Amino acid sequence: MPSQVRSTFALPPEPPAVPDPLPEPGIDELRLETVMGALSDPLRIFIVRKLLLDSESYDHPCGWFGIDRPKSSLTHHFKALREAGVTRQRQYGLERRSQVRIDDLETRFPGLLALVAAWEPAD
Known part of the structure; x- marks a missing residue:
């Protein structure tokens, strides 16, 4: 695995006073089958793709995505x-x-985010 991976995706600079992240797996705990399982749902891959291609700020609230679903869903x-x-x-x-863990995913699974970005929803 390359020691340093250059990603075509990047996060905007971190603003001051950003809260700590909620609990998440460490980079060494990322499993391809778990990541692929999460991305197998069309709504979830849409969320990740939108974050990769349309991010306007460091992170985004769920309302920014424009998804017409109940909040619980x-x-x-x-x-x-x-x-x-x-x-x-x-x-x-x-x-x-939310934001995509670009650096972690590119390090663990090079090329995965490019595939997500290239995905197009079925009609």
């Missing part, structure tokens, strides 16, 4: 992505914001 999907190690979430008061 969205909470489940965001939690599945975080627990699989695909996204990182932070709690800002009552709001959770």
Whole structure:
């Protein structure tokens, strides 16, 4: 595995006073089958793809995605992505914001994020 992977994706700079991330697996705990399982749901791969291609800031609340689903359903999907190690979430008061763990995923699974970015939903 390369010691340093250059990603075509990047996060905007971290703003000051960012809360600590919610519990997530460490980079050495990321498992391909778990990550792929989380990405196997079309809504979850849409979330990750949107974060990769359309991010406007360091992290995003669930309302930014424009998904017309009940909050409980969205909470489940965001939690599945975080627990699989695909996204990182932070709690800002009552709001959770998400970002893709770009560096960790590119290091563990080079090329995976490019595949996610190239994915197009079925009609």
